[in-house]
Amino acid sequence: xxxxxxxKYEHPLLRRKSRELKDAGPRERELISAMAHTMYxxxxxxxxxxxxxxxxxxxxxxxxxDRDDPNSERRLRVFINPEILWESxxxxxxxxxxxxxxxxxxxxxxxSRIRVRARxxxxxxxxxxxxxxxxxVIMHETDxxxxxxxxxxxxxxKRSLLTVKLGKLRRDTMYxxxxxxxxxxxxxxxx
Ligand code: ZN
Numbered sequence: 001x002x003x004x005x006x007x008k009y010e011h012p013l014l015r016r017k018s019r020e021l022k023d024a025g026p027r028e029r030e031l032i033s034a035m036a037h038t039m040y041x042x043x044x045x046x047x048x049x050x051x052x053x054x055x056x057x058x059x060x061x062x063x064x065x066d067r068d069d070p071n072s073e074r075r076l077r078v079f080i081n082p083e084i085l086w087e088s089x090x091x092x093x094x095x096x097x098x099x100x101x102x103x104x105x106x107x108x109x110x111x112s113r114i115r116v117r118a119r120x121x122x123x124x125x126x127x128x129x130x131x132x133x134x135x136x137v138i139m140h141e142t143d144x145x146x147x148x149x150x151x152x153x154x155x156x157x158k159r160s161l162l163t164v165k166l167g168k169l170r171r172d173t174m175y176x177x178x179x180x181x182x183x184x185x186x187x188x189x190x191x
Contacts (some may be wrong), residue, residue, distance in 0.1 A: 001034060001037045002034065003034075003037060003038045003041050004034050004035060004037075004038040004129070005052065005053070006038065006042070006047075006050070006051050006052065006099050006100060007034065007050075007051060007053050007100060007179065008100050008101070009100055009101045009149070011025075011053075011100075013053050013055065014051070014062075014100055014144070014147065014149065015051055015147040016025065016050065016055055016085075016147050017048055017136040017145070017146055017147050018049065018054075018055040018057045018144075018145040018146075018147075019057065020055050020056075020057050020081045021057060021058060021080050021081055021110060021119075023123055024080060024119070024121060024122060024123040025121075028058070028080075028121075029121060031049070031052075031056075031058070031103045032058070032060060032078055033057060034052075034054060035047050035049065035058075035059075035060045036060050036062075038052065039060055039061075039062070039099075040065065040074070042099050042190070043067040044099045044191050045061060045062055045063050045064075045065065045067070045133070045137055045189060045190060045191050046059060046060065046061040046062075046068075046137040046140060046141045046191030047059060047060055047061075047099065047141075047188075047191070048141045048144035048145060049130070049145075049174060050144050050145065050147075051099060051100050051144060052064070053076065054140055054161060057076075057080065057081045057082065057145045058079070058080050058081075058145075058185070059078075059079050059082070059141035059144065060076060060077065060078055060079075061076075061077045061079070061134070061137045061138070061141060061152050061191070062074055062075055062076050062077065062166065063075075063133045063134050065135060067190075070151050073135070073144075078118075078120050078121040079116070079118040079120075079138065079141070079142075080118055080119040080120070080121075080123065081119055082116055082117070082118040082141075082142050082145070083116065083117045083118070084114050084116050084138070084139065084142060085114075085115045085116065085117055085127070086114060086115040087111035087113070088111045088112055088114070089111070090111060090112050091109040091110065091111065092109065092110065092111070092112040093107045093108070093109050094108060094110070094133075094136050094189060095107050095108075095109065095189070096108045096136070096140060096150045096189045096190075096191070097150075097189065097190040097191075098140070098149060098150055098151075098191060099149075099191065100149070101149065101151065103164065106150065106151065106154050106158065106162070108150055108153050108154065109153075110135075110136060110139050110153070111135070111139075112131055112132065112135060112137060113129065113130070113135055114129070114130055114135045115127065115128070115129050115130075116128050116130060116138055116142075118147040118184070133189060136147055136189050137189055137191050140189060140191045141191060153171075163166040
């Protein structure tokens, strides 16, 4: 299967609001397969349609897959037209990265638990309560559908550092912009 091209930071399509899907037919299923293939190959634990230049409210995620082991068990989750119905009041830090912003990571504060409503690959509605990494990937990907990138959620000072760093971005270098450390106890979300 052909990998989709992931568009990168500063591409204008990453800043647009995506439209809702009316159905999930053969075309959508083909897109979902291609997105899953691209996510696993990246590798990442989530990929939103706008990252492939498609402005539709759809993302795929797999938090069970071990990115260091290509033969590990997979559990693909598909979210069409996701709506976050509820968020917990707390704010927890977790290090995030984005396939559209290669080489950049930052510690982002978000609620630890959410409730989401969406449709699956058969366009069947479902509701899900999620926490920790799964909640995180759902929020990160839902942001993509609204043209929001994780760097937008960094504190202003850290963002201004990021602007400088992005200008000098080297693909193979991982920066921890928030703490200046390369090691962290948090799982790193790349989505
Ligand atoms: Zn992302």
